Amino acid sequence: MSGKPKLTYFNGRGRMESIRWLLAAAGVEFEEEFLETREQYQKLIKDGVLLFDQVPLVEIDGMKMVQTRAILSYIAAKYNLYGKDLKERALIDMYVEGTADLMGMIITFAFTPPKERNLALIIERATTRYFPVYEKVLKQHGQEFLVGNRFSWADVQLLETILMVEEKEPTVLSKFPVLQAFKARISNIPTIKKFLQPGSQRKPPPDDQYVATVIEVFKKD
C-alpha cells in the first residue's frame, strides 16, 4: 500500500471533483481508479465495498469512505482546513453548502436533456443569491480568506465554484470586484496553482464520452 488516498470514480468531475480539489489544496497526493464499465461497478457492490452502492469512494486511513460530504469533512478536519473552533466550522459548513448547491446545478446540467437545461437560472442564482454573499463577507471583514483569517475548505470550494460558473459565463464576476481579487489570490496559493496547471488530476468539463460512460455504468438491467 502506498499510503496515498485512493479515489474511485469516473474519469470526470461529478461528485468527486471537490474531493480532488480539497486533497490537492491540502498538498496530498492521491491515486485514482476510474469506473469505465458496469462490471467494475457491479464488482464493487458484490465485494461489499460501497456502503450505499454509490460512488464517490475514497479509501483513506484504512477506511472505505462513501458519501461526498463525509469524505470532504474528514479531509478538511484532518488537514486543518476546517476552522479553529465549532463556530468557525459552522460558518465553513454554511459557505460550503452554498457553493455545493450552486455547483449541484452545474453538475447535473450535462445530464439534463438539452431542452430542459436552464443556464440562465444558474447564472441568475450565481449573481443574485450566492456570489453577493461571499462578496459581502470578504468585503466586511476585509481579510484574505472567508473564515477566521486563514485558508479553509470554504475558500477552496468557492474558487472551484467560481471557475465552474465562469466556464459557463466568463463575465460572471464582472460586478464582484472583491471576488475577482479573491480568485486571483487563492489561485496563487502554491498547491492550488499546481492543481490549476495542465497535467494535474483536475478534470475537464463533462464531454459526451463522460456522460455516456456514467449512463452506461448506471443503466438498469
Ligand code: IBG
Ligand atoms: N449522497 C451521495 C454522495 O453525496 O456521495 C450521493 C452519491 C451519488 O449519487 N452517487 C452516484 C451513484 O453512485 C454517482 S454520482 N449512483 C448510483 C446509484 O445507484 O445511486 C452521479 C451524479 C453525476 C452527476 I456523475 C450529477 C449528479 C449525480
